[in-house]
Amino acid sequence: MIQVIDNFDLQQIADSGQCFRWEKIEDNIWRIPAKNKILVISQHKNQFELSCTEKEFREYWEEYFDLKTDYKKMMESGKKYQDVFLNQAIKHGAGMRILQQDFWEVLISFLISQNNNIKRITKIIQNLCQEDIFPSPEMLFEMNLTDKGLGYRDIYIKDAAKWKISEEGRSFTDIKGVGPKVEACIRLYGLHELQYCPMDTWMKRIVLEEYNGKKPKWMDSQYAGYFQQVCFYYKRMVL
DNA sequence: ATTCAGGTATGAA
DNA sequence: TTCATACCTGAA
Numbered sequence: 001m002i003q004v005i006d007n008f009d010l011q012q013i014a015d016s017g018q019c020f021r022w023e024k025i026e027d028n029i030w031r032i033p034a035k036n037k038i039l040v041i042s043q044h045k046n047q048f049e050l051s052c053t054e055k056e057f058r059e060y061w062e063e064y065f066d067l068k069t070d071y072k073k074m075m076e077s078g079k080k081y082q083d084v085f086l087n088q089a090i091k092h093g094a095g096m097r098i099l100q101q102d103f104w105e106v107l108i109s110f111l112i113s114q115n116n117n118i119k120r121i122t123k124i125i126q127n128l129c130q131e132d133i134f135p136s137p138e139m140l141f142e143m144n145l146t147d148k149g150l151g152y153r154d155i156y157i158k159d160a161a162k163w164k165i166s167e168e169g170r171s172f173t174d175i176k177g178v179g180p181k182v183e184a185c186i187r188l189y190g191l192h193e194l195q196y197c198p199m200d201t202w203m204k205r206i207v208l209e210e211y212n213g214k215k216p217k218w219m220d221s222q223y224a225g226y227f228q229q230v231c232f233y234y235k236r237m238v239l
Numbered sequence: 240a241t242t243c244a245g246g247t248a249t250g251a252a
Numbered sequence: 253t254t255c256a257t258a259c260c261t262g263a264a
Contacts, residue, residue, distance in 0.1 A: 118245075151261055
């Protein structure tokens with residue numbers, strides 16, 4: 001199917017560190033596995049061609065890509081801070097979206113992400129998946145994790161699987177390996193709580209280098225997670 | 240050979 | 253509460 005969508009850029013999203021299973025097939029063409037589905041999507045400016053039906057788009061991918069959220073409004077709300085760095089970031093990341101990915105996949109992905117680099121995170125998640133299917137809690141609980149490149153994080157994955165299988169009213173934040181940063185990532189990417197702003201090394205670098213070590217106001221705002229996303233992209237990929 | 244990479248658990252001050 | 257340190261792994 002063909003679709004026209006504004007403020008939506010696949011490369012920007014892929015480079016924003018929120019998803020680890022997108023595969024770039026060629027220029028402007030991506031293969032995206034999610035929830036036992038696979039989408040092939042190509043982009044030319046604001047025109048998109050998707051390998052799914054209209055029905056599947058409305059039922060699943062529209063929400064996955066967060067296309068129902070008003071990003072124009074969020075971009076506008078950044079202006080009130082009269083902050084040059086933030087507004088440059090918003091301008092350069094005008095196609096950014098906070099994906100609505102599967103909670104379980106986000107939880108596991110960001111447990112793996114701690115003290116780790118994107119290349120290795122991607123590799124480990126590949127090792128965990130079979131035929132594009134992300135492993136269920138039961139599968140991870142049974143799976144031998146010692147040869148997946150997880151290092152010391154294997155016990156965190158086991159604890160997460162145990163938690164998911166028998167949710168005893170315990171919060172996901174009690175899982176071993178979930179600290180402040182990972183919790184913020186899980187809330188932002190897995191629960192779409194846009195006020196959460198993961199303080200990773202890039203955000204710390206921004207505070208240090210762009211704000212003289214003083215935390216800017218937008219980091220504590222309603223859309224802090226969205227601002228974080230465009231600033232991360234701007235600092236890491238554009239500057 | 241070190242250092243570093245999108246942090247956290249642990250134990251001491 | 254805050255602070256230093258170890259931690260799997262693999263690439264530079």
